[in-house]
Amino acid sequence: MTMENLKYRFDGGKPTPGVAAIVGVLGSGNLEVMVEPAALGGACEIEVSTAARGFGAIWQAVMGDFFARHRAGDIRILVNDAGATPAIVSLRLDQAIETYTAKGQMPKQMPKKEK
């Protein structure tokens, strides 16, 4: 496994206060996302560390969509990825920003059936 590190910056977001939060797990086909406040003049900085090389253009598109959805600024997002699909990445990013703006509290758990 060789890692790839990618960096993105989106300017012109609205300052988004919150409490640093982590969602997801760094496991096969999954990713973990941390969002923390950062004084970036309204920008959103994203750093991705991924086990799957060569998908920079897709990451760019997924991150661009995320920023277009939320326009969240003054935040730094760190991503550790173990080969998640773009749809999973989008959902995790939404979950991360939701958790961050809810002041770090876990969102309500998804209904789970008893084993």
Next chain:
Amino acid sequence: MIHSYYESSARARIAGLLDADSFHEWLFAEDRVTSPHLAILEQPAAFDDGVIIGQGSIAEKQIFIAAQEGGFMGGAVGEVHGAKIVGVLERAVRDHPAAVLLLLETGGVRLQEANAGLIAVSEVMRAILSARAAGVPVIVAIGGQYGCFGGMGIAARCASTIIMSEEGRLGLSGPEVIETARGVEEYDSRDRALVWRTVGGKHRYLLGECDMIVPDGIAAFQHAITASIEKGDDWSLAALEQEHQLLADRVKRFGACKDGRDIWRELGWADPDALAMMDNDEFVAAAQGHRAK
């Protein structure tokens, strides 16, 4: 609504078990305390190195907690991961919380950090005993899909109390390891029934290695943990000698058994196969007087 413990992440377990808003995480990701070894091997390192530690309350009792995340490298113990658990236990020696809660889900030592991981696991064992010697009960919960294996299986048995679900597994060498080392004729790791009657929650309960067995649900674990905190810890010489006697008797009584079913028969279960199908309440009721402990 029942939240499955088995299916939850370590963070979701903490959120579900502890009193609302009571959890304060130590060495949160902002502190950037991650594995120094994985990047060298070109492997992504998790923000928390696969274990979440901190303090909070459960039924209004102040506790310290460490929760392993099985989803990250099978919950394996690396240098930082182990040091975080040790730190929780050593802080308990100093601060005397009502209990230390260890939510274990691990394959054992992280092979990428072999020597550092081995040392870390031995330090965890010593720290568990230090906490107990200082009068702080150490309560282990096992109910995740990766089980609790390797050196952490030994560490678990150093604790005051072990709570498992039927789905939980506790052992030293995991099924795949035994099969790899001894061959599929010796042990077929894909035979789920065999695996569960060797290392599963019900078997561990009957052998007396796990003290409480609960249905798979965060609320069920929470009740058992609260009861264990109330019960406290017996850290007396008499309790230790009794435990040693149980182990000696066990070798005598079950040493010739080839299968979990043989042990259950010896314990007075007329129809061992029926045991696997019982739900938790039925099983616990039927197990009265048919455990090795």
